């Protein structure tokens with residue numbers, strides 16, 4: 116059996132990092148880890164090819180070769196996924212769609228021959244058997260969420276690592292919290308499941324043996340969802356990193372209660388964690404309570420962020436506008452908060468009611484759902500009727516983005532981040548880094564209309580922060596991406 120694994124394109128959003136990646140000659144931020152894991156679960160006798168359309172074209176010759184196409188994606192990839200399904204079917208290739216998208220879009224809207232709802236470890240063996248026998252069913256739905264010790268080593272041989280800026284490893288799935296808007300807990304559950312320490316180390320060994328050095332994203336829903344087990348992993352990570360002279364720097368996602376645990380922070384620092392993404396959502400305590408983000412309440416948010424930064428860990432923040440409790444002053448308060456937080460990478464989005472979430476159900480009961488949305492919370496289209504005037508909300512959202520990604524405001528946050536975190540990345544002398552430095556001078560220092568701000572920042576970085584100069588330049592390039600996407604959002608129709 117020839118199986119073609121296809122990953123649909125992501126649209127351009129803050130999360131795509133497209134403009135920053137172009138400096139290093141990379142084509143996408145991360146490889147399709149889910150499909151690489153699915154590939155490892157398929158029968159060893161099957162022939163496999165993986166086409167990630169974010170980094171390469173799907174060719175007709177691939178479709179002629181394939182007996183079956185397996186596609187996976189998230190809600191936001193729906194437009195490209197549908198186009199790919201139709202193309203496969205036009206070529207007479209049987210299609211199977213799985214991944215998180217099948218939990219939020221009704222099966223009939225995905226137009227595939229077979230739909231798989233649930234996690235691969237639970238379903239792939241049965242699906243593969245049926246496909247071989249020619250008796251596959253239209254729908255496979257997992258009866259339960261599998262233990263992660265059944266998850267195999269992802270098939271790294273199917274990708275070309277150098278096309279990506281970051282490699283990925285998954286340690287856990289699920290999150291113990293209860294945020295009203297969150298689809299993670301609906302799909303992966305509120306009881307975090309983890310891999311064994313040995314499984315994670317085997318994945319790191321595989322990446323190391325394949326020659327990878329640099330950033331590794333631990334793509335968990337909440338890395339500290341099980342605070343007891345994660346300590347064992349961190350202990351092992353520290354030893355592993357030290358035995359190999361720190362080849363990786365880790366990035367992950369966690370909840371803000373990380374700031375309460377100094378031992379955990381110290382262990383993360385020792386293991387080589389340099390960035391963590393946190394859902395902060397809003398500085399407004401009443402909105403946090405209303406959206407059931409209780410782990411962010413009863414604390415000074417800025418102090419909690421600073422407590423993490425003290426350990427040299429950059430905080431990237433997720434923020435949301437459009438809660439029912441948002442008042443007219445929320446826009447100014449959010450800008451002020453982000454500026455004080457020393458969070459350079461602030462992912463501000465409009466609230467989206469994702470299908471299947473508590474929020475979606477409540478708004479449906481209240482008659483406020485407009486449509487199922489596109490999963491893109493950095494667009495300007497609302498999929499529900501907000502309490503605030505919708506036009507005012509979108510205007511306020513755009514104004515927040517323009518302010519926080521104005522060059523001076525952005526560089527001010529980066530300077531504060533450099534002084535708090537003192538990020539000393541090991542910068543590898545490579546052609547890609549040399550090219551990135553030259554391109555950054557050309558695009559930001561010569562072509563960009565805000566070049567004066569850039570040179571002022573370079574001067575400060577080279578004098579006051581010269582030990583962190585590599586990180587400063589990386590942040591300048593990241594800022595360029597956010598500025599370009601902000602311009603697109605500002606100009607887009609709402």
Ligand code: SF4
Pocket residue numbers: 290291292293294297298299300336337370394
């Ligand atoms: S902390 Fe994050 S992952 Fe956990 S429930 Fe809230 S939004 Fe979801």
